[in-house]
């Protein structure tokens with residue numbers, strides 16, 4: 276029996292899923308790993324823990340399926356994006372901890388580049404904005420603050436990689452140093468049109484080209500594992516994509532105008548825009564969706580930093596619920612939030628505001644406000660943020676969004692999905708298998724080794740499950756959105772003196 280192995284290396288856990296030819300999940304395994312918060316606004320991972328947890332998840336999935344590495348026809352890798360791992364090319368040892376996409380330590384540096392007037396040409400060239408979210412300022416920080424990194428870089432022996440590169444380096448025992456074009460498009464160092472590292476940008480951020488991986492397609496013969504790592508077999512790594520691009524693929528958003536939103540730790544809304552790059556007029560990101568057989572397709576993206584993690588906050592910090600799923604019953608126990616509004620800007624605001632200094636706020640509390648109102652306001656807050664991105668996207672695209680294909684852990688929440696449909700006026704559709712990210716990576720890998728023949732075949736394998744239609748009167752929606760805009764405005768620029 277042959278399977279495709281999808282490796283889904285996320286922000287909080289490493290997952291491995293085996294798919295058969297019908298795109299059925301045969302077995303999966305998942306391991307969490309530690310999050311390090313050494314200072315306010317800093318978020319780090321241990322790259323060795325990422326690798327070990329990932330390997331354990333793969334071995335766990337193989338064991339559950341009762342098969343070995345030999346049964347794997349191809350591997351698809353999808354990963355948390357922007358996070359930067361630095362390592363020594365000779366020993367393969369990480370140089371300090373990985374700096375995670377959520378980390379805000381380079382906010383001041385990005386402000387300085389903005390003050391020097393660099394933002395507009397950088398946006399024009401990369402599709403991205405000058406925000407600490409992206410990888411380049413993190414690489415620069417490592418070179419400036421970790422002397423060992425600088426010494427290695429001077430000798431041409433430092434490697435910088437997003438998590439896809441790091442995992443492939445480990446799987447190939449140091450033989451392959453590649454990144455796919457969708458991951459490279461998140462670094463602030465790649466020209467969005469040529470899809471190559473850009474000399475001017477390398478100069479601005481002071482990153483030597485010797486540190487960077489070779490950019491490859493998202494599907495095809497991309498790399499090979501080393502037999503000594505993968506049970507004596509050399510297996511094709513035939514799919515690679517950043518996790519949000521993989522979800523776009525897994526949701527079969529193959530045509531321009533199709534939109535997906537993944538509700539995980541954060542919420543990431545992507546629209547396929549076809550074969551030409553989009554540069555947003557509304558502070559969204561222009562990014563690569565995937566490149567197959569040399570043809571690049573692009574996407575517009577709105578990244579919301581706090582989504583499901585707001586629910587975790589209610590659970591872990593406030594103790595209002597015991598599990599994430601409990602929020603739905605609590606929020607449904609009231610008709611609405613009774614005027615309470617929660618802006619979950621815990622790590623600043625992403626699209627379309629891009630304010631690293633915004634902070635979480637709750638407005639409209641009265642003596643009658645209860646835990647249920649706060650729970651409801653939390654779900655509303657997630658949906659409002661997505662709604663802001665959806666409006667920016669509609670404005671960029673010049674048309675309303677008809678349908679949003681939803682996935683990710685929090686899309687299991689029917690109240691959240693209904694609220695989303697009500698606030699955006701779009702239909703929200705959830706697939707049967709919510710593991711769309713892993714499925715997208717599996718599809719890319721399967722197409723890359725001929726396990727599936729074409730994208731057409733994939734359309735037979737995915738089924739929509741639940742659909743939510745908008746039910747809120749337009750005047751009510753507009754009233755709520757006006758109030759939300761007021762709340763967002765007040766949450767901004769809060770932490771500037773810190």
Ligand SMILES: Nc1ncnc2c1ncn2[C@@H]1O[C@H](COP(=O)(O)OP(=O)(O)O)[C@@H](O)[C@H]1O
Pocket residue numbers: 285286287288538539540541582583584585586587599600601602603683684685686687688
């Ligand atoms: N029923 C639910 N309602 C709301 N949020 C949920 C629910 N179930 C899970 N979540 C949230 O979804 C997130 C996990 O989703 P997942 O797709 O696994 O995220 P990630 O890939 O970012 O780790 C958590 O932040 C959790 O709080």
Ligand SMILES: O=P(O)(O)OC[C@H](O)CO
Pocket residue numbers: 284285286287354355356357376517518519539540541578
């Ligand atoms: O790990 P996730 O699923 O929260 O995704 C993280 C994103 O890729 C960050 O851009």
